[in-house]
Amino acid sequence: MINVHVYITLKEGVLDPQGQAVQRSLAALGYEEVDTVNVGKWLKLEIVDGPDVETRVEQMCEQLLANPVIENYTYTLEREEKV
Amino acid sequence: MKAAVIVFPGSNCDRDMYHALTDFTDAETVDLVPHTSETVEAYDAIFLPGGFSYGDYLRSGAIARFAPVMQSVIAEAEKGKPILGVCNGFQILLEADLLPGAMKRNKHLKYMCRTVDVNVENADTCFTRAYEQGERLRMPIAHGEGNYECDEATYEALKANNRIAFTYASDVNGSIGNIAGITNEAGNVLGMMPHPERAMEKLLGSEDGRRLFTSVYRHWRDAHAVTT
Numbered sequence: 542m543i544n545v546h547v548y549i550t551l552k553e554g555v556l557d558p559q560g561q562a563v564q565r566s567l568a569a570l571g572y573e574e575v576d577t578v579n580v581g582k583w584l585k586l587e588i589v590d591g592p593d594v595e596t597r598v599e600q601m602c603e604q605l606l607a608n609p610v611i612e613n614y615t616y617t618l619e620r621e622e623k624v
Numbered sequence: 625m626k627a628a629v630i631v632f633p634g635s636n637c638d639r640d641m642y643h644a645l646t647d648f649t650d651a652e653t654v655d656l657v658p659h660t661s662e663t664v665e666a667y668d669a670i671f672l673p674g675g676f677s678y679g680d681y682l683r684s685g686a687i688a689r690f691a692p693v694m695q696s697v698i699a700e701a702e703k704g705k706p707i708l709g710v711c712n713g714f715q716i717l718l719e720a721d722l723l724p725g726a727m728k729r730n731k732h733l734k735y736m737c738r739t740v741d742v743n744v745e746n747a748d749t750c751f752t753r754a755y756e757q758g759e760r761l762r763m764p765i766a767h768g769e770g771n772y773e774c775d776e777a778t779y780e781a782l783k784a785n786n787r788i789a790f791t792y793a794s795d796v797n798g799s800i801g802n803i804a805g806i807t808n809e810a811g812n813v814l815g816m817m818p819h820p821e822r823a824m825e826k827l828l829g830s831e832d833g834r835r836l837f838t839s840v841y842r843h844w845r846d847a848h849a850v851t852t
Contacts, residue, residue: 558729610726611773
């Protein structure tokens with residue numbers, strides 16, 4: 542099995558109302574050094590290993606997991622080492 | 625006119641839409657069509673109601689876009705049939721790429737449920753012909769993700785081609801240009817966040833939604849008028 546970690550964030554320049562709310566709350570708690578907060582999503586997929594895992598993950602992101610109009614995605618693959 | 629109201633798991637304005645079409649237009653058939661249906665080819669106009677399709681998991685409308693019936697909805701849209709998406713229906717049209725742009729959480733992160741002022745920006749579509757250009761309507765909104773976002777080029781194209789059908793009279797959710805509803809380039813697909821189907825009776829606050837449904841009906845009637 543492969544663990545795939547998909548991170549979805551709003552694109553640069555797209556106003557992030559959730560991030561702004563969190564940033565204001567942090568400032569209210571005294572963490573005034575926090576200039577910007579971005580809120581995104583993390584999805585963990587457990588995938589059966591195969592020849593074109595990366596291509597298929599890419600397609601999953603494009604088709605469903607992210608909305609490419611306003612969101613960026615990155616992912617990492619983590620293969621479990623066989624003992 | 626044969627009208628289809630598509631019912632997704634989680635649709636909750638489907639009955640209101642059905643009521644609007646059966647009681648305020650002369651449509652001969654109005655069917656509640658399940659999301660599993662293979663085709664909507666037999667219908668003259670298709671309505672995607674508001675609600676929380678598939679629980680809005682992942683993103684509003686993202687999963688509904690892949691419901692079996694949507695392939696046929698997309699095909700009928702391309703043929704030029706009127707397709708109306710209200711609220712979650714609008715979000716589904718965006719996810720299905722029938723309309724450009726995307727929805728974000730409302731600017732103030734609050735779910736909003738109240739009646740707002742809506743301007744008719746384009747009274748020259750098959751959905752708005754019974755309105756006056758520039759007319760101000762009262763319509764309910766009920767959404768948490770109605771903050772319409774698109775890139776600058778798309779916004780300029782929407783303006784240049786008269787594709788902004790409705791705007792809010794004030795900034796209610798942060799949408800670019802106060803956009804409340806847009807059409808596709810051909811003008812036969814309309815997505816809007818305000819709920820015309822909930823503005824059908826004065827008793828319930830407003831009857832300004834009626835003319836949207838009569839517009840679609842008249843459009844169909846005129847296209848099928850017997851010319852002798």
